[in-house]
Amino acid sequence: MSEYIEHDRDRVSVGIVSKKFFTFAEPPSAMRLESDARLGPVTIAYETYGALAPDRRNAILVLHALSGDSHVAGYYSAEDEKPGWWDCMVGPGKGIDTEKFFVICSNIIGSCMGSTGPSSINPATGRAYGLDFPVVTIGDMVAAQKALIEHLGIERLLCVVGGSIGGMQVLEWCVRYPETVASAIPLATTMRHSALAIAFNEVARQSIMADPNWNQGDYYSGAHPALGLAVARMIGHITYLSDESMRLKFGRRLQDKSDFSFNFDADFQVESYLRYQGRKFVERFDANSFLYITKAADYYDLIKLHGGGSAVRAFSRVRAKFLVISLPRTGSIRPIRPVTSLRRSRRTVSM
Numbered sequence: 280m281s282e283y284i285e286h287d288r289d290r291v292s293v294g295i296v297s298k299k300f301f302t303f304a305e306p307p308s309a310m311r312l313e314s315d316a317r318l319g320p321v322t323i324a325y326e327t328y329g330a331l332a333p334d335r336r337n338a339i340l341v342l343h344a345l346s347g348d349s350h351v352a353g354y355y356s357a358e359d360e361k362p363g364w365w366d367c368m369v370g371p372g373k374g375i376d377t378e379k380f381f382v383i384c385s386n387i388i389g390s391c392m393g394s395t396g397p398s399s400i401n402p403a404t405g406r407a408y409g410l411d412f413p414v415v416t417i418g419d420m421v422a423a424q425k426a427l428i429e430h431l432g433i434e435r436l437l438c439v440v441g442g443s444i445g446g447m448q449v450l451e452w453c454v455r456y457p458e459t460v461a462s463a464i465p466l467a468t469t470m471r472h473s474a475l476a477i478a479f480n481e482v483a484r485q486s487i488m489a490d491p492n493w494n495q496g497d498y499y500s501g502a503h504p505a506l507g508l509a510v511a512r513m514i515g516h517i518t519y520l521s522d523e524s525m526r527l528k529f530g531r532r533l534q535d536k537s538d539f540s541f542n543f544d545a546d547f548q549v550e551s552y553l554r555y556q557g558r559k560f561v562e563r564f565d566a567n568s569f570l571y572i573t574k575a576a577d578y579y580d581l582i583k584l585h586g587g588g589s590a591v592r593a594f595s596r597v598r599a600k601f602l603v604i605s606l607p608r609t610g611s612i613r614p615i616r617p618v619t620s621l622r623r624s625r626r627t628v629s630m
Contacts, residue, residue: 292362293328293370293377296353298393300324303426310423316413320402323427324393325349325385328369329377331433338433339375340424341365341384342441342448345515345572346564348392351384352377380437385427387420387448389572391565394423398499398565410496415571417444417579421451425459435459439599442466444576453597454585460599467606470590471580479518480573483511487566496567508566509557516556525549 302322304310309319326349331338341351343364352369354362369375369382386394389412397412404411428436439452439460446468453460472480490507492498520528529549533539536546545551586593 291371291373292366293353295356296326296328296350296363297355298324298326298349300393301427301430303430310419310426312413312419313416314414318388318395318413318415321388321395321423321426322393322399323385323388323395323423325383325427326351326353326363327431328352328382329380331381331431335433336435336437337379338381338383338428338431338436339438339440340428340436340452341369341375341382342424342439342445342452343384343387344441344443344445345569345576346560347386347445348390349384349386349394350392351382375440383428383431385424387444387572388423389415389420389568389575391568396565397496397567397571407497407499409499409567412567412571414574416575417447417451418455418584420575421448421455424448424452425456428459435461438462438464440464440466441468443468444572447576447579447581450581451579453599453601454581454593457596457598460597462601463599464602464604466604470582470593472577476518477577479514480577483514484570484573486510486514487570490566493566496570498566503561504566505561508564508569509554509561511566511569512560512564513553513557516553 300322302320304319304321306319309317310321312318328351329337343349343351347364350363352363352366363369367373369377371378375382386392388394389396391398397408397410399408399412400406401408401411436452436459439449440463441449443466446465447470449463449465450468450470453463469476487493487504487507487510490504492502493504493507494501498504529547529552532548534545534548534551539546545554581593582588582590584593586595
């Protein structure tokens with residue numbers, strides 16, 4: 280959601296915030312990953328907003344999507360013109376009210392926004408991990424978040440909320456730690472990717488690996504695979520919009536011209552949009568992190584991991600109340616019937 284940052288029109292904000300860091304799994308107590316590899320030390324970048332209640336039962340964990348980070352709301356300085364990626368939702372009197380709730384958002388492991396990932400320094404070599412970084416899963420990301428929550432002294436979360444890959448983490452939290460989650464809001468997510476979703480991710484990964492600057496992931500001391508990453512992001516954006524929503528948003532309208540250029544410039548608005556999103560993404564994201572995070576999403580299969588092939592069995596131990604929000608074909612958000620009944624979902628969650 281980082282591309283869709285919005286300033287609060289009423290200029291209501293949590294104000295100036297700061298990024299914090301939590302490091303754990305120091306060797307020899309390294310973190311055991313689902314692949315059976317070991318990773319340590321592990322650093323998690325996170326931010327908090329609001330005040331933790333004396334009983335520590337007003338905590339909400341926000342989980343970001345692929346390209347997101349821990350900066351969900353507020354500003355880093357008085358001169359900062361760019362608010363957190365969900366500033367329109369998190370803050371005083373907003374949907375996630377920081378006058379009532381203690382809000383936590385952490386950057387996932389494998390990313391490049393402060394948490395340990397392939398661009399981090401490998402203590403064994405003194406150089407960036409690159410492809411020496413172990414493959415992580417959605418479950419590994421959630422296990423690292425659990426360590427952070429315990430570090431903050433929180434035994435139970437009032438709610439976990441997130442979209443896309445963040446929504447996968449929401450579901451994993453609910454099935455992995457059922458006694459820790461009171462309620463959940465997964466947005467535009469899935470229990471496992473379809474073959475088509477995996478295919479799009481693979482084409483995006485191949486575009487990065489085909490860039491001559493990728494150099495088998497060892498590019499941190501030289502030119503980065505900017506073209507490959509830009510194309511990967513363009514592919515991703517095609518999957519974020521349905522055919523109908525793209526038709527409504529762009530159609531066949533031309534970009535700042537009245538006729539075709541008869542060359543390979545961006546003639547159509549949709550071409551210009553995709554190129555812009557690709558260029559902007561390269562400025563802030565790491566290509567290797569894109570590879571690792573999309574692979575983690577493709578690997579995720581809640582039904583297989585926790586239900587032996589049965590979604591009912593997978594959710595049988597879950598205690599959280601759900602509000603499930605989907606994206607219909609038009610691309611607008613609407614709530615659908617939660618796992619629990621709609622009547623139950625409207626009740627106040629008690630702890």
